[in-house]
Amino acid sequence: MIPAAFDYVEAESVDAAIAALTEHGDEAKLMAGGHSLIPLMKFRLATPGVIVDIGRMEGLNSIDDRGDHIAIGALTRHMSVETSELLGAEAPLLKHVASQVGDPSVRHRGTIGGSLAHGDPASDLPAAILALGATLVAKGPGGEREIAATDFFTGFLETALADDEMLTEIRVPKMAGAGWSYQKFNRRAQDWAIVGVAAVSNGSTSLSLVNMGPTPMRASAAEAAINGGGSIDDAAAAAADGASPPDDLNGDAAYRTHLASVLVRRALTEAQG
Amino acid sequence: MTAVVGTPRLRKEDPKLLTGEGKYVDDIQVAGQLWMGMVRSPYAHARINSIDTSAAEAADGVAGVYTGPQLAEMGLWIAPLPCAWPVTDDMVNPEHYPTAMDEVHHVGEIVAVVLADSRYGAADAAELVDVDYEPLDAVASIAAARDGSATAHSAHETNKAYHWPLIPDPDALEAAFANATHTVTGEFVQQRLIPAAMEPRGVLAVPSPMGGDVTLYSSTQVPHILKVMIAATTGISEAKLRIVAPAVGGGFGAKLNVNPDEILAVTLANKLGRAVRWTETRSEAAFSTHQGRGQLQKIELAADADGKITGCRVHVDADMGAYMMLITPGVPLLGSFLYTGVYDVPAFGFTCDGYFTNLTPTDAYRGAGRPEASYAIERAMDLLALEVGVGPDEIRRRNYLGGGDHFTDMETASTLVFDSGHYSPNLDAALEMSDYAGLRAEQQRRRDAGDAKQLGIGLCTYVEICGLAPSRALAGLNYGAGGWEHAMVRFLPTGKVEVVSGSTPHGQGHETSWSMIVADKLGIDPDDVTVLHSDTAISPLGLDTYGSRSLSVGGVAISMACDKVIDKAKQIAAHQMEANPDDLDFAGGTFSVKGQPGAELPIQAIAFGAFTAHDLPDGMEPNLQEQVTFDPPNFAFPFGTHVAVTEVDTETGEVELIDYIAIDDCGNQINPLIVEGQVHGGIVQGVAQALYEGASYDDAGNCRNPSLMDYLVPSAMEMPNIKTGFTTTPSTSNPLGVKGVGEAGTIGSAAAVVNAICDALSPYGVTDLEMPATPQRVWNAINGGAS
């Protein structure tokens, strides 16, 4: 619980952060809310040589109406997402999912950008971003680029971000009136999901899975079933197709497969109800 | 003054704690202090080939690096860490030193100690110590220990530590089973629990600038016991040791030990003449502080055709872990007497085998042996109810000691004498408060409707043993100390009162309760009472707090000391009022002469008179202070009925505790608010065992869930609104009629919860579930798999 020694740089702008990342290479780590990074450092599972603190940077922490989508700054805290009226009207799934993250102190510190960039398959917000078909904006030395949520999560705790890139914004399509559901199955209020399912029904239905493989993922087979005219039960039966759920003290793969099916059924029933 | 005992009062100690003013060990800073950094074994069992400390020694800020053999050579100790409870004469007790000598026996055992001028520096330097281990086969479970193909200690040929029998009448027991109409057998796993007090353990040893005295600040429940034990282990005289337990953030038994870090801090500080400190990290806590439970139980009940129990036979295999800590081997014995519960059991037999494993040592944890016992008998009662075909309430009623009527001083088959009991009204109150009949109707409705969420109702009618202890009874169990408690009560010249308490609070609220007892006794305001404790320089005599003993031993001592103060004050009053002491009344803090209105003297005036000593009876010592050391004649036996209501999601196996009703009987109550707080906390700890917690190990002896992310300590969010009620059956073991309530909640709740889950799932043929009843286990059980 005592981290190894590191150097500390506070970045006051996105460009300063990128410059620091460029200077220190893979020695450096951005720190936003620190609520995923610091625990890893305390266990000495992560031993970055340089911490680039972006947590106090101005800007990047507002939630704005941009016509067809809502733009959320990467440094927006979970608590701001959870209490946003704009999101409540236009993307209520995201607002709700933010309220399911950890406990209040975690939600006051953790940022949406940090949660996505961390790429933890057990986290809640990636599932919401996937189901909502959001777009992520990254900035690096070469400028800005957009990444579709479905292309963002590339491996266990790995994303499409390059070492010298910073996530700056999340763009969520407006979907007022769409059906939605988030089913988070966990033991204690503040815990990560053992399995989670997010669903959005807006003409067609999208489904995503939490903690069912090395990355946050869409439940493609279940989506195909329901969008191809199958029943909710058909979709539930296909919930874990293509997933590779972990075995741990919370449940083995077979149990997680079963849970995914129950939760997909519940999510679809709620989203389509 | 109106009486305060028996009325709810906010705790005196809370404003300080709630506003962050409480001073814990880690808050105390001393100039020139050195931090210990522990090099801990990553292996459960290994030989140490060599240790290279050179890189660590060369690191910035490092004052020294010491291996076990080096420390031994420095002569820092004269004996291994103590085990005060050698339960049998032939008990195996492997030598246990503060650091490993040549072989490690559990993950996290200290192999070397770094001293550095900062906590971070100590942690960094500890990583630089290079230890060459030769891994050995590990014994990572009781089953593996029994199997014996590997031994936990290379120096010992077997893993068996002891065999302890308690079979008062073997022939009667045999006959009971031979003649039984019904028999049931339950086999239960008491998983290991990580105590996880909110404040981790910590130590700070400060040598005095001259004279070789050392003050140890430790996050401990037992400063007095620690003083004796450190003296015995290190050879430093008690006279040169002062132990202070500052604010202690929870103990639950995990802080009643003599730990390697305590010995290391004291001896290194003494040797180097510098303050030495260490604060356990959360990750270390899972290895460096003892754990609770760790038993495999088999209980058999024999009964006649009506379900009346005729015999009870129990065998326990108990996991000692790698070493015998202070009372490790005795924990199962503390439970042994309670396997017959609140029932009239004519024939009883208990045997226990203790085994060594290559896991963190076990020792006392809230309830210490009694939650295990209560769990076994209360689960078995439900099995018997199913076997006989009556309800769980009815099977209990049919078997209550004394027929459920009030009794005092009743001998049980396990050879104890229960002080008092009155079980039927207690059960009735619980059934009524829980609307038991209504719950059963709702359960039936859900069963008939095939509801995905099935309802389960679980009962537990526990009894527990507290008030440790009559010293002679402890002698009979081979325990290495007595069970008395010391108290001193003194009037100060201004009329305020100072109480010195030998029992040592760590969250229980002694200051409040003792003030209330004293206030009523002496007729003064509770705010005029100051309670001193937890510092052996201020309170030199005491046996501390554990086993729900504080009130029924220490609180009684306080009350008795007040009686002696009043007696002495009466002598002074009689002398000053020129009356016969027998003609004096004492009420509301004032002495008055019978039949002489107006002839009055407040006790505060007498206190001042005792101070000036101008006018005292001939030969009387000029003070108003008295002390009492109370050794109780018997234990006290609180009891109660707990009702857990669970909703089981049959699709996912998730169990939700939707209601919890507890009717406890702890005899007379001093502060009902504190009683209720103890009941609440205790219940949560038992629910935690039933549903959430359990240290899990792989075959190599690695803990799979040492962090609070994976080791699921429940929070308020997981608990229903606990409903409490009380019956009052005064104890006959002490003049206050009090019993004790610190552990009762834990002793009653685990069985209630698991009984409720099994009750919900009885249509699925589920009769047992291993704790913690995780969703996966419950789902497997529903689907016919192994639980």
Ligand SMILES: Cc1cc2nc3c(=O)[nH]c(=O)nc-3n(C[C@H](O)[C@H](O)[C@H](O)COP(=O)(O)OP(=O)(O)OC[C@H]3O[C@@H](n4cnc5c(N)ncnc54)[C@H](O)[C@@H]3O)c2cc1C
């Ligand atoms: C007790 C506890 C409970 C929790 N429970 C949950 C839960 O139930 N569900 C859940 O989803 N999460 C949970 N979390 C995690 C929490 O949501 C974190 O806040 C979040 O995962 C990371 O956000 P952060 O801002 O703290 O990121 P940090 O910890 O600062 O960073 C995480 C990673 O992302 C990188 N990073 C951060 N910001 C950026 C950026 N803008 N661009 C590029 N890279 C970046 C960092 O370099 C680091 O690698 C919990 C955390 C704790 C401590």
